[in-house]
Amino acid sequence: MITLQKTPIIAALKKYADDRTIRFHMPGHKGGQIPHNEAISFLGSQAFFADVTNVPGMDDLHQPHGVIGEAQNLAALTFGADQTYFLINGSSCGLQALVMSACNPGDKILVPRNIHRSILSGIILSGAVPVFFLPEYDSDYGIPLGTSPEAIENCLQTHPDARAVLIVYPTYQGIASDLETIAKIVHQYDIPLLVDEAHGPHFGFHEDLPKTALEAGADASVHGTHKMLSSFTQASMLHIKGNRINRQRLEATLKILQSTSTSYLLLASLDGARAQMDNHGREFVQQALETSLFLRNELKKINGYQILGEELLGRAGVFNIDQTKINIGITNLQISGLWAEQWLRQNHHIQVEMADIFNLLLLVTAGNSQSDANSLLQGLKEMCNYIELHPEVTESYSTIKGINPFPYIPELAMSPREAFLGSPSSLSLGQALGHISAEVITCYPPGIPVICPGERFTPEIIQYLSVMKELGIHFQGCYDTSLETVLIIKE
């Protein structure tokens, strides 16, 4: 009989610890037995004690036949998958594996522009050719919304030879597309629907949340278990349903991408997070929803904050909303989200999940108490008062106001892989006009690639990047993150 309460990996670790096994094996800290290590003092020796490796009694992530296999099977049951794979290199590695197992060099994959950069890495690694389409967009908040079924239909009509479609569900801000309709459209072409569900691992546990990707008909989904559930950072899951995914190829790809020195701390945290949700999932999501609802209602009473919510339902690309994420638009206060993020951190020791020019984003889970919510409310109220008393902080606002937060898609002159492998040369941003980019440049936030390897620099791209640079936005993915120079392909 299957017992969902079981935590096989944690049980194996406990047994190894209880046996007081003498360790003539890796890792070198021997269960935290070497003195003068600040990490051991800070993290606690128990964490080091549990940091074992693939010794008998444990298992092999690359060929699971024992406790890892058992824990993965339990996770498949919990998350409604035919098969689940534990990921120790983040959701990134699951997304890369999906792209690499669906596409050979030159194969087309349909992807929205607001993909996480790990999907672009998968495209580079596989040699696939991305067919980008724009997600729907909200100009009030300056954020991408979901994908409409019509966008997928149109894209597939133009590219019926695509080998896969990959969708972000939900978006960072919690917006869920009509995945059920999208799945039906995609399956008419007999290709897989791959879903980046990094921000939705809690979906299956409460009726007020959107359907899980697999319930909606997806062939594969990647969960950021560490993002919304309680595994350690970097511990994620990949779920498969049906026969459209070549599992042999997928497993071979995971072997390429994942470390052979599997961290049992990460695996144990996945085992624990899964069992916790089996036993208390609905209750925890209910708590998160209640905290979020309280915050949403209170924040609406404060002049200046705009709370993204159900009024967006029914818009193209907005089928449902995960209310545990709270996106606060703050343009009415005439300050940037980046300024607000810093102010809250410095004055109230509150750290938001993400800030961009127009918004603050909060993630609420059962780990947030009522006292957290009260502190946040107090901080946000005081911030409004502070701005009123110090109008000089709004002086730079006019610069921020005119920004197009989402540039259009530039021409793809060569595949991202060809560009990545091409001969790069470094130029100043201004000189890059007309050249093909050798790298991806992503502004963080909002984490959307502005230019990808293989795309040509246009005046609009250069202008956008220059403005972001002036605003002090962080750049990621590129070699020179100060953006004094960019890498282009020598033609």
Ligand SMILES: Cc1ncc(COP(=O)(O)O)c(C=O)c1O
């Ligand atoms: C939508 C989305 N997908 C994938 C990832 C990658 O996840 P990980 O950091 O677990 O590799 C992220 C990370 O923030 C993300 O936001």
